[in-house]
Amino acid sequence: MTFTLVFLAIIMATVIGWLLRQTLNTEPWETNDPLENQPGRGVLRVDPAKIGLLSFIAVVTSLFGLFLSAYMMRMKLGDWAPLAEPKLLWVNSGLLVFASIAFQATRGAAKRAQLLTVKTGLLAGGVCTILFLLGQLVAWRQLNAAGYFMTSNPANSFFYILTAIHGLHLLGGMWVWARTTTRVLTGADAESVRLSVELCTVYWHYLLLVWVGLFALLLST
Amino acid sequence: MAYVAIADRDHEVEHHDPTTFITKYVWSQDHKVIAIQYGITAVFVGLVALVLSGLMRLQLGWPDTFSFITPTDYYQFITMHGMIMVIYLLTALFLGGFGNYLIPLMIGSRDMVFPFMNMLSYWVYLLSVIILLASFFVPGGPTGAGWTLYPPQAILPGTPGTDWGIVLMLGSLAVFIVAFTMGGLNYVTTILQARARGMTLMRMPLSLWGIFMATILGLLAFPALFVSAVMMTLDKAVGTSFFMPAIMSMGETLEHTGGSPILFQHLFWFFGHPEVYIVALPAFGLVSDLLSTHARKNIFGYRMMVWAILAIGGLSFIVWAHHMYVSGMNPYFGFFFATTTLIIAVPTAIKVYNWVLTLWQGNIHLTVPMLFAIAFIFTFTHGGLTGIFLGNVVVDLPLSDTYFVVAHFHMVMGVSPVLVVFGSIYHWYPKMTGRMFNQSLGKWHFWLTFIGVYLIYLPMHYLGFLGVPRRYFAMGDTAFMPESAFELNQAITISALFVGVVQLIFIYNMISSLKNGEKADPNPWRATTLEWQTPDNPPKHGNWGHDLPEVHRWAYDYSVPGYHDDFIPQNVPANPDIPAHDDGSH
Numbered sequence: 001m002t003f004t005l006v007f008l009a010i011i012m013a014t015v016i017g018w019l020l021r022q023t024l025n026t027e028p029w030e031t032n033d034p035l036e037n038q039p040g041r042g043v044l045r046v047d048p049a050k051i052g053l054l055s056f057i058a059v060v061t062s063l064f065g066l067f068l069s070a071y072m073m074r075m076k077l078g079d080w081a082p083l084a085e086p087k088l089l090w091v092n093s094g095l096l097v098f099a100s101i102a103f104q105a106t107r108g109a110a111k112r113a114q115l116l117t118v119k120t121g122l123l124a125g126g127v128c129t130i131l132f133l134l135g136q137l138v139a140w141r142q143l144n145a146a147g148y149f150m151t152s153n154p155a156n157s158f159f160y161i162l163t164a165i166h167g168l169h170l171l172g173g174m175w176v177w178a179r180t181t182t183r184v185l186t187g188a189d190a191e192s193v194r195l196s197v198e199l200c201t202v203y204w205h206y207l208l209l210v211w212v213g214l215f216a217l218l219l220s221t
Numbered sequence: 222m223a224y225v226a227i228a229d230r231d232h233e234v235e236h237h238d239p240t241t242f243i244t245k246y247v248w249s250q251d252h253k254v255i256a257i258q259y260g261i262t263a264v265f266v267g268l269v270a271l272v273l274s275g276l277m278r279l280q281l282g283w284p285d286t287f288s289f290i291t292p293t294d295y296y297q298f299i300t301m302h303g304m305i306m307v308i309y310l311l312t313a314l315f316l317g318g319f320g321n322y323l324i325p326l327m328i329g330s331r332d333m334v335f336p337f338m339n340m341l342s343y344w345v346y347l348l349s350v351i352i353l354l355a356s357f358f359v360p361g362g363p364t365g366a367g368w369t370l371y372p373p374q375a376i377l378p379g380t381p382g383t384d385w386g387i388v389l390m391l392g393s394l395a396v397f398i399v400a401f402t403m404g405g406l407n408y409v410t411t412i413l414q415a416r417a418r419g420m421t422l423m424r425m426p427l428s429l430w431g432i433f434m435a436t437i438l439g440l441l442a443f444p445a446l447f448v449s450a451v452m453m454t455l456d457k458a459v460g461t462s463f464f465m466p467a468i469m470s471m472g473e474t475l476e477h478t479g480g481s482p483i484l485f486q487h488l489f490w491f492f493g494h495p496e497v498y499i500v501a502l503p504a505f506g507l508v509s510d511l512l513s514t515h516a517r518k519n520i521f522g523y524r525m526m527v528w529a530i531l532a533i534g535g536l537s538f539i540v541w542a543h544h545m546y547v548s549g550m551n552p553y554f555g556f557f558f559a560t561t562t563l564i565i566a567v568p569t570a571i572k573v574y575n576w577v578l579t580l581w582q583g584n585i586h587l588t589v590p591m592l593f594a595i596a597f598i599f600t601f602t603h604g605g606l607t608g609i610f611l612g613n614v615v616v617d618l619p620l621s622d623t624y625f626v627v628a629h630f631h632m633v634m635g636v637s638p639v640l641v642v643f644g645s646i647y648h649w650y651p652k653m654t655g656r657m658f659n660q661s662l663g664k665w666h667f668w669l670t671f672i673g674v675y676l677i678y679l680p681m682h683y684l685g686f687l688g689v690p691r692r693y694f695a696m697g698d699t700a701f702m703p704e705s706a707f708e709l710n711q712a713i714t715i716s717a718l719f720v721g722v723v724q725l726i727f728i729y730n731m732i733s734s735l736k737n738g739e740k741a742d743p744n745p746w747r748a749t750t751l752e753w754q755t756p757d758n759p760p761k762h763g764n765w766g767h768d769l770p771e772v773h774r775w776a777y778d779y780s781v782p783g784y785h786d787d788f789i790p791q792n793v794p795a796n797p798d799i800p801a802h803d804d805g806s807h
């Protein structure tokens with residue numbers, strides 16, 4: 001559980017630290033708070049949707065952190081036999097990196113209101129992600145063909161479950177991507193999708209980071 | 222573009238006005254309607270769990286009497302009772318119910334930040350409840366694994382409901398967590414981003430602090446339950462060995478190898494302990510506001526109350542293994558977790574002292590909500606003290622599997638939060654419905670419930686000291702149990718059934734007052750917080766009419782010396798007629 005505990009300690013320290021900064025040196029019973037007429041003191045200066053996404057990312061990190069903690073605890077038991085990761089995973093990782101780069105470019109283009117680049121960027125990002133997901137399915141088939149079944153060893157079970165959960169989160173992102181792309185292709189301007197593109201970009205970078213972490217863990221164990 | 226807070230661009234925000242009956246009351250995106258939907262569903266499912274506990278008590282009071290209660294039924298009742306009460310009633314009611322109703326009203330906002338997701342949260346919650354209740358109707362019935370669902374027994378034949386029940390239970394939990402996450406992201410974001418002008422974090426009522434911190438805990442802790450539910454489902458359905466060790470069942474060697482049941486326990490309690498505070502923190506917050514309002518006095522040590530909530534939230538993640546002392550853990554671990562458990566008692570005790578000091582020299586109005594709030598201080602202190610007993614490894618080991626533990630957690634996490642639920646429903650009923658409830662029925666409900674629960678749970682501590690084991694269907698002939706213990710069990714059953722029936726008074730009162738209750742004053746308790754200052758009672762869609770309120774003071778300006786009223790609402794501006802606080806009494 002060490003991993004999860006460290007992660008949670010960081011999150012809780014951030015949250016509690018921020019909250020404490022809002023609460024120290026205040027005299028709430030005073031009516032004349034010099035800051036009271038500033039709009040919502042203590043409101044973070046970002047769009048609510050971004051706060052929502054960041055909170056969701058914290059939840060997902062907790063989820064993966066707990067899976068990893070379980071992975072490490074289970075690994076120590078006698079019957080663990082590491083599996084040989086298919087080489088295809090390297091290609092898949094590359095695709096996900098490309099997807100992230102495409103989203104990053106789209107984000108810049110949306111800021112500069114370059115509609116054509118936004119369209120191409122979104123399509124490129126989406127295609128790379130779909131290819132990544134298909135690639136993961138192929139990797140599953142390869143493992144199955146090589147005799148690494150889900151139930152034959154806990155290392156295999158964890159491989160399938162971690163890649164599946166990661167893939168499902170990408171699929172969730174693809175829903176927002178599909179809505180945004182449809183809007184752009186049916187005539188919305190770059191400004192109106194800027195926030196959605198930004199949210200997608202952050203989410204894709206995050207899921208890339210999760211994948212890199214997972215892949216590194218799978219390779220090293 | 223510089224960032225402009227939501228409260229300052231109110232005119233730009235869409236207000237999704239409902240136009241039809243369906244969008245107004247069924248697929249509603251209004252936080253108040255969603256809150257009531259959550260509340261009614263939670264109370265309904267809670268009543269199912271209450272009936273189950275009555276059936277269990279019948280069996281315990283008069284074993285060998287009721288042929289319709291078999292051991293299988295008994296274990297199914299235990300499991301469903303526990304899980305429903307903790308997750309589907311208390312968590313859903315405090316956060317989905319009170320959280321939804323109070324957050325936008327108390328911070329002076331028109332609604333949640335993501336109303337559509339809020340609506341979705343309720344319907345997904347309802348789906349999880351339906352999946353859960355469906356397990357009563359499948360072959361083999363619901364799971365009887367105990368609410369902690371420990372493997373390997375939870376999924377092995379011999380335990381009730383291993384065909385369908387356990388799968389439905391795990392599926393329902395996963396769906397519930399999805400629903401909770403959608404709601405939780407809303408509560409956190411709304412509190413952070415949608416507060417009215419002047420509503421600094423430190424001017425928020427403590428109810429909101431409790432709900433806020435509990436939501437953060439839920440968002441970070443529920444994934445642990447999700448992870449364990451997914452892995453156990455795979456162990457059951459696919460045959461993986463995450464938790465399942467090499468094991469023989471019914472004379473056959475199963476295909477599982479080398480899994481770790483202790484791993485499940487860690488994951489489960491990593492969720493399970495914060496869950497205690499997910500239920501307790503909103504209760505702490507709500508009860509603080511009830512006490513302050515009905516004692517006409519500012520809450521004692523507001524800042525300390527906030528910091529205590531933060532401290533409890535942080536510490537609640539490092540005490541989980543005190544539920545696992547009997548799992549054979551390393552003694553140093555036990556020492557560590559006993560220490561953290563005793564440390565978390567410090568901020569909790571600070572809160573109890575502050576509640577009592579809020580009452581000290583207050584102008585106490587013994588209204589129905591206040592009675593429940595004061596009763597909470599008793600039951601919570603009582604359950605908290607036995608918690609300190611059990612937090613110590615050496616005391617826990619002999620008591621762990623006895624009725625002492627049952628008494629402890631029912632006092633601290635059953636009775637106490639439920640008293641706050643009742644107090645809060647009575648308190649906000651005039652706001653939610655625009656009608657007053659029947660006060661004498663409310664008082665009858667209070668006294669019968671309060672005395673009744675003590676008649677149930679005080680004797681259970683004694684049974685625990687005798688060593689009467691919990692979870693047993695029947696005690697049989699045992700040398701260590703005197704005849705009096707059996708008689709006590711009968712007395713407890715009579716009290717439990719009595720308390721169960723008494724709740725009908727509450728339900729009758731709530732329903733009949735909807736029609737017959739006198740029209741409520743918009744602010745019947747003369748409270749300061751924003752929800753009582755709405756232009757309409759009950760508040761209409763959008764809450765605030767044309768203009769959002771502006772906040773000029775904290776939530777606890779009660780009995781301010783020199784002011785003509787004994788309360789100053791949060792939206793009353795500071796002006797020379799209202800004396801400033803300069804007496805240094807804070």
